[in-house]
Amino acid sequence: MGAFDHDEGYRLRVRKNAAFTWLVLLPSLLVLAILAVIVLTVFLKGVKALNPRFFLETQKPFGDPGGGIANGIVGSVMVLGIAALVSVPLSILAALHLVEKSSSFLSTLLRLVVDSLQGIPSIVIGVVIYAWMVVSLGSFSAFSGGIALALIMIPTVTTSIQEVLLLVPASYMEAAISLGVPRWRASLGILLPAAKSGILNGVGLGIARISGETAPLLFTAFGNPFMNLNAAKPTGAIPLIIYEYIKSPYADWHEKAWGAALILVAFVFALNMAVGARKTDKSR
């Protein structure tokens, strides 16, 4: 018998291998199938609501023909924009400190804050911002909604930025410091730019994560059926509209809720794909 003849043990091994491959593959296929069903449901139910007026008109009282979610789209852009504007610089500074001075007291404190913040349910953050900002400012606002979302975003974005900063070769900082450049200038001028694309990815995923948050907006941005561009006033948001419409007894509003959900899902998909595209672009 030649050395490469297939014996009984070999055949058994092949079969075991195949069985194991299926065992691993099956759950992934299942998850994929569930995802497909969700996306398909949202698409089929939502696509019926889509037409130009849906994007261009604001919400209308029930019974009025037409009506759209333009106020929610604009409001979401505002609230997410404020959240990003507030959370990104803070997260970058926090991540820089965590990487550059990892054993300082402030770092220990920061880690504690980031971990705790991550564990707080988002509705609690909404309530806290309500107590702090809405009550003292005397009005619901896009601003307070943005701050609530920023608090939810900070831990994830800080952690992901910290990870990409740690991937930057230490030799860059060493070179910068050997040129007699103060450490903080080196951090801003060399470390951050070197990690730029990873930071953008982290921010993109962070925004995708919070874009569907509803609970923290309930008593902060509050919602507004009219177009509002004033950050100090109550403001609509896509998730708030979904929440409001799906609760209603009207078939037309249900359809609009699905339409809004479709837009939200498309937005999150687009963000994720943009991040994915950047990643593959980098690895080339």
Add this chain to the structure above:
Amino acid sequence: MNDRQTHDYAALVVRSLNIRYADGHEAVKDMSCVFPRQGVTAIIGPSGCGKSTALRAFNRMNELIPGTETTGEVIFGGRNIYGADMDPVRIRRHIGMVFQKPNPFPKSVYENIAWAARIHGFKGGMDALVESSLRKAALWEEVKDKLKKSALSLSGGQQQRLCIARTLALEPEIILMDEPTSALDPISTSRIEDLIADLKKDFTILIVTHNMQQAGRISDMTAFMLMGELVEFAPTKRLFVHPEDERTERYITGRFG
């Protein structure tokens, strides 16, 4: 030699330098010597003998490694760089460093040179500074059409010369080089050696090398270290031809394990 004469002759005076890492390992023990102004001094010795540690002490780079303890004096321009009132950031501007592995910034060739100069408040023409630095590093002809390209697209040898140019742009008095050619091919190595021969007219160069032939080719003085100790420090020819210490002789004749 009195102090005044030492000052004119010496680029660096090292007195009783001791360096201990956080784990207690004494990497440099009681090193004392005078590095002459201009010219090239090579630091040789077997792996792990403390060459890099000593070199990094001369512009206080060891401070980037937490827990490193340095005692003794390193006199530069008449002042101890470890003195209480000395700022390591300012010292490094005058005592530059080139590393073993080329480490240009992930920026354009131009920015690699301009970035630090700008931070140091350089007021003159930046284009002229970039060009003259690249010329001094014998790199200008090769990169003059690629100034806006990423430095990481250059070859290893070009990257290392860019790193030298980046240091030269700050007009340091001393350039510390830690095995600058060990990651390069023979042709790139010989170009850098030519460059060093050229630069030594204007700068004091301290170079760590594993390669004794290289030390013989490019240095005027050679320091031999062994297990953290400076064993012998002499003009290169004399050290290689008539070493005074038996340990030096054993090392240069290749009889060390």
